[in-house]
Amino acid sequence: MIVADRKPLDEILDSIKDYKKIMLMACGGCVTVCFSGGSKAAGLLASQIKMARKKQGKAIEIIECTPERQCEYEFIDELKNDIESVEAVLSIACGVGVQTMSEHLPQAITIPGLNTKFMGYPVEHALWEERCAGCGDCVLGWTGGYCPIARCAKKLFNGPCGGSSDGKCEVDKDIECVWQLIHDRLKQLNKLDNLTVVRGPKDWRTSTNAGQRKIKFEEAML
């Protein structure tokens, strides 16, 4: 799922300093699960904003709402009337949600309240780690299910660098060396031969390096 982190409060306060009435739009999808952008996070952020503005002597009215998913226009359409009554929308959805708002309801100024981080997996309750970089050409088939693109700092394709030590990455000792994980997993699967194949440079055109990507599913189009 998409994992996001709230922007620093000072940055949020600065971005809404000119407004007296805003909508704080949460999202009931991924960011609810990672605690950064659900209705509960919206309540806490609204409370912080109101307190900060009260301290400044500049009261602010905040309408809170949480569409099922902010990244789909069907869910934000029903909030159209409320949006027209506010000066700006502070969105605590991922970047897709913010852009859905900007494109579908351009009459509202939509300001991001989160920094969208990565596609990740909860390794334990309330702790997420990056797992997929959306590179567009999955290599998990020959790496034993561990992604060297999302999890290797250098995105290496042919084994670890010299910074791998005791299974840890030189960038941070709390980060596991994914090439150690790949090696151990392939050994367990009796597929170490996968590592004897020299992999050529990755074609990054399938990633974000060749412009915006689109996927069309013809059969389902109306």
Place this chain on the structure above:
Amino acid sequence: MSDFEPKIVAFCCNYCAFAAADLAGAMRLQYPPSVRIVKLPCTGTVDAIHMMKVFEDGADAVFVAGCLEGECHYLEGNLRAKKRVAYVKRLLAEVGIEPERIEMFNLSSAMGGRFAEIVEEMTQTVTKLGPTYKGGPKEPVKL
């Protein structure tokens, strides 16, 4: 500042802290009239948003009082409350409100004297800090 009367909200669990507050009354102990007690089944039911809303509505301090650690009637509700109080301290600090305005205490039902001391301590702390919203219009604490 001499006419400042702090408003303190206390979230007390039914089994220990509220019983301690009750005992303080039964013992005729004197403590400042600044505290408003909210009785709860367990401090584990107090969410960060409850504590934040109290500050938003103009309270000068909040304390959460639960059972002694390891003796929660619901096993670990008071430990959850402890984490949430720490979280609210961080949220308040971000806003520029002194984190000392919120504290977690653990009491047994026999600690009526300690309850009175806690109210005294919190009142002194807040009296030194002054109102949460200095200069701004004071609003009543809505409960």
